Amino acid sequence: MMMSFRLLFLAATASSVLSGTPDNVSSRLMVHVPHHLFKEGGYDHREALFGRPPYGGSISQSVYYTEDDLCDPSKAVLHTHPHDVNEKGETVLKSPFILMVNRGNCAFVQKVRNAQRNGAAGVVIADNVCLCSDQECMAHQESQASSGGVAPAPCETAEPVMADDGSGSDVSIPSFLMFKHDADKVKDELAKNRPVRLEMQWSLPHPDSRVEYDLFSSPTDPVAHHFLNEFKPIAKALGHHAYFTPHMYVFDGVRSQCHGMNGENQCFNLCSNNGRYCAMDPDKNLDSGVSGFDVVKESLRRHCIWSNYGEDDGVGEKWWDYVSEFDKRCGNMDYFNNPDCVNDVYHHSHVDGDLIERCMQNSGGLEKDATNSFLESELKAQTDLGVVIMPTAFVNKVAIRGAMSVANVFQAVCAGFAAGSRPHICTMCSHCGDPAACVHHGHCTAHMGGGFMHESLPKGSVSTHSFYGWMLFIVGCFSVAAAWHYKKSRDDMRQQVRTILADYMPLNDSDQMGGSPGGGMQMPAFGGNAQMAVSSMMGMGSSQQSQAPPSAPQYNPGSLL
Structure with missing residues (x-):
């Protein structure tokens, strides 16, 4: 009974959100070759909610179309148009390239992942079913069906x-979905082995020199916790160059039928205000522990903190401090809804708890069968921006695709x-693999990664800091x-001098004492030659030697004999 209730709640919530999802496409899909397929403004398409698009950049490459469904990771891409082969007759995909593949048989993530393994720089999924609202596609499909004598496809x-099916974190290449009628034109051209060149381009609106970015998250979302803790120093470093708005994600209980016709709460303890604002149970236990109501309450509290401490400047340092302290002290499910723990977080983040509690009550509270102005504004923001997946970030009202990572x-x-208005922190750290560390240290070092996504340092190269180091x-x-060699040479020379002196000086001494003890033959004196040899080894020039005064004749008793 409990499981069926959860499934019913999820289904109702998902349908209410998806039905009102607007199209916030920030990219462009262009066909440059052949010229007759060129369309001003590009082709209508949809972006994948996974992968890592190079915002502000583009991918312009030749296209291969494969008839394989790319559902089996163990199989390589074989049947392609144009069909390029090597000297052995094996299929060759000349990198870099964009791969077009038909929709169907497996998840989008699986197709794109397998295309990435085969070396694709980007993927275009060709839709194989017409939208009922696409009159041109429907007319073309009916024409083909009538000529073939078969009924048109639904x-x-x-x-x-x-x-993202939950496994797309390892997918780094971007991908688009191209609608059937347009994709068929591209496939027909490729089937004739004619070249097609596509451009996948991403851009963000540049309204002024101040960027606005939003984050939709929940107090119990572990991905958001990790992101917020790492992004905190970056948000503070951006300062007044950017305006941040945090949004707390709650479900619309009225549209999900949790707020009954008679005003009663139909969804137990998942909702506040008699079923108007709801959240999923974080510990999956509706009978005890933290409830959906507790999550809604914490969401309202954070909205009030932002309203009082961040709305004016768009930075909200105390809001970031509160979120960080709450995650550290009350993030455990045992303390999540503990009032004493919340008061402790107020104290350590220097937030006025009484002010926040009054704000929560003045906005409409959580107990009465009445609307809450702050929670209503959160529901409206979700609808306006078409939020489906949590957590989700927006920059200048455009959804950021790919993993919720700091980089x-x-x-x-x-x-x-806007051009010419990028702050120094962006110039210094936006292409660093670890921007949080770059902001902390004031520069991007080699161990942080010299680039982001496809803009890393070329393989085999080193950074400037590493080179000079x-x-x-x-x-x-x-x-x-060199210093060691010089010292060793001097020591060797001195040792040689000592050896020469040790060899010659005893002979002179014995001569001066009267010759050999046995009164034998007189030994000649070496004084002059030995002195010249020693002087030469000590580095004295011949001019110095000649200028020295002549020594007085020494008395030698042996010469009288």
């Missing part, structure tokens, strides 16, 4: 959503600035070696 009433969101924020190290090693 159409679909809702646009397909290229959603991905930060690069999108920096790409949203190694150069200084090598120069230092040579300097030490």
Whole structure:
């Protein structure tokens, strides 16, 4: 009974959200070759909610169309148009390229992942079903069916959503969905082995020199927790160059039929205000622990903190401090709804708890069968921006695709600035693999990763800091070696001098004492030659030697004999 209730609640909520999802496409899909397929403004398409688009950039490459469904990761792409082969007759895909593949048989994520493994730089999914609202596609399909004597294929009433199935974090290439009528034209051209060149382009609106970015999250979302903790120093460093707005995601209980016709709460403890505002149970236990009502309450509290401490400047340092302290002290389910823990967080984040509690009550509270102005504004923001997946970030009202990572969101924020208005932090850190560390240290070092996504350092190259560091190290090693060699040479020379003196000086001493003890033959004196030899080894020039005064004749008793 409990499980069926949860499924009913999820189904009702999902249908209410998806039915009102607007189209917020921030990209462009162009066909440049052949010229007769060129369309001013590009082709209508839908972006995938996974992958990592290069915001502010584009991918322009030749296209291969494969008849394989790309559902089996163990199989390589074989049947392609144009069909390029090597000298062995094996299918060759000349990188870089964009791969077009038909929709169907497996999830979008699986198709794009397998295309990535085969070396694709981007993927275009060709839709194989007409939208019922696409009159041109329907007319073309009916014409083909009548000429072939078969009934036309059924159409679909809702646009397909290229959603992440939960496993798309390893997909880094971008992908689009191209509608059937347009995709058929491209496939026909490729089937004739004619070249087709597509451009996938991403851009963000540049309204002024101040970027606006929004984040939809929930107090119990672990992905949002990690992101908020890492993005906190970046948000503070962006300062007044950007305006941040946090949104707390709650479900519309009225549209989900949790607010009954008689005003009663039909969804137990998942909702506040008699079923008007709801959240899923974070610990999956409706009978105890943290309830959906507790999540709604914490969401309203954070909205009030932002309203009082962040709405004016768009930075909200105390809001970031509160979220960080709450995650550290009350993030555990045992303390999530503990009033003492919340008061402790107020204290450590320097937030006026009484002010926030009054704000929560003045906005409409959570207990009465009445609307809450702040929670109503959150529901409206979700509808206006078409929020489907949590957490979701927007820059200048455009959804950021791909993983909710610090690098991905930060690069999108920096790409949203008007030309010439990018702050220094973006110039310094937007293409760094670890922008949070770059902001902390004040520069992007080699170990942080020299780039982001496809803009990393070329393979085999080194950063400027590394190059000069190694150069200084090598120069230092040579300097030490030269100093050691010089010292060793001096020591060797001195040792040689001592050896010569030890050889000659005893002979002179014995001569001066009267010759050999046995009164034998007189030994000649070496004084002059030995002195010249020693002087030469000590580095004294011949001119110095000649200028020295002549030594007085020494008395030698042996010469009288």
